[in-house]
Amino acid sequence: MQTDDERGGMPDFVTFTQIADRLNELGLVSRPITRQGVRYIAEHDPDWPIPPDQWIMAGRAWVMVWGPIEKFFREREKPRGRGAAPEKPEQ
Template structure:
C-alpha cells in the first residue's frame, strides 16, 4: 500500500520528464508528449492542478505530486492544435 493510499506519508512526486513518460505509457493522450509539452500545459492551462508555488525544486528539476496530475489528464478534454485556418487568397 502506498503512502498516498494509506492515509498519510509523503505523496509520490514526479518531474515533468516523469509525467511525460507516464502519459506516453498510458492512453490519456492522443499522441506522445514531451516534458516541454507537459510544462507548456502546466504554464498555460488554468486548470493545472498543482500551482507553481507548490512545486518542489529537486536538483535542477521541478517535482509535484502525481495523483492530482494523473486525475487532471484522466479527466482532461483532449485538445488538438485546431483546424487549419481558411485561406484568405482570392
C-alpha cells in the same frame, strides 16, 4: 485502495519528464507528449491542479505530486494542441 498518506508513506513525486513518460505509457494523451509539452500545459492551463508555488525544486528539476496530475489528464474533456494542419483549397 489506500493512498500513500494513509499508509504512512510519501506521495509519488514526479518531474515533467516523468509526467510525460507516464502519460504516454498510460495512453492518457491523444498523441505523444514531451516534457516541454507538459510544462507548457502546467504554465498555461488555468485548470492545472498544482500551482507553481507548490512545485518543489529538487536538484535541477521541478517535482510535484503525481495523483492530481493523473486525475487532471484522465478527466480532460478533449485533446488540446495545435491539431492537424488546415486543408489547403485545391487550385
